[in-house]
Amino acid sequence: MRPFKYTNAKDVPSALKLAAGNPNARFLAGGTNLLDLMKEDVERPDELIDITRLGLTQIKATGSGGISIGGLGRNTDAANHPLVRQHYPLLSQAILAGASGQIRNMATNGGNLLQRTRCPYFYDVAMPCNKREPGSGCGAMEGINRMHAIFGWSEKCIAVFPSDMAVALAALDAVVKITNASGEERVVDFADFHRLPGDMPEKDTNLSHGDLITSIEIPKNNLADHSYYLKVRDRASYAFALVSVAAAFEMKGNLISKVRIAMGGVAHKPWRAMKAEQMLIGKEPTEANFKLAANAEMADAKPLEHNKFKVELGSRSIVRALQMALNGGKS
Known part of the structure; x- marks a missing residue:
């Protein structure tokens, strides 16, 4: 790991100011991805700004009936919160x-959205990787x-995004609240x-340097009774998805x-499997209809x-995820 400066931010304004003053900060x-990447010499920041004391951890209902999840809250707390378990x-x-x-x-909720691919060619600095070193090629x-x-790959990069949490947030039509280096907020x-x-495979998100995820919000819905997350992987524990739904x-x-x-x-x-979604609107939740929708998406x-x-x-x-959702997650 290369030497770096460690700075402890006391509040959101000071964190934003520190980031704005150093383009390589x-x-x-939580550091569960960033520190690994630094150890592998993939990420090379010269300053780390510790934001763990900024608050931004609260999980609460919103005025519109949805839920707000703090960007610096821990994944465990989000998964086990009564509002999340009941409504989402x-x-x-x-x-x-x-x-x-x-x-x-x-791991934090905001950090989960920012984790980088686990492509082995990205992690191996001896191999060409346009995401790690633009213009070097794709091993x-x-x-x-x-x-x-x-889906969606280009000649520049064929890597996949590893998050499970983000897949559910995509299905739930979430929004991300962000504060930029000037203190301006956007959704x-x-x-x-x-x-x-x-x-530009080196850009994973549409964030700019110094942008801070303050919260993730999910609108009110009536999906809880018929929902399911399916993850297919090589082994049952601590493995990234081959396919998840x-x-x-x-x-x-x-x-x-x-x-x-x-x-x-x-x-x-x-x-988002938009073709599959469109085919199922107004249809009966049968295995035959699930298969037609799935095949249309995968075509x-x-x-x-x-x-x-x-x-x-x-x-x-x-098909399997929709069948499980129909039964409220029960086989």
């Missing part, structure tokens, strides 16, 4: 599917790409928070009136040499 919260069980399931209990106890393109993207729809790689819907009589489906492990950002997949299995796996995972 990084905020330090999809989010609780997704958080608990990620990492280990020890990491969830340290995964001609390498072992079993874990990589089947970003979750669909616009993360980026596809395009020609956050599925939730509302019923009106015998028909689906509203549906949300997001996928993880398949793209550079949480992937646009562009698999690579080693991850062709993700197309069939993705289709089956969408």
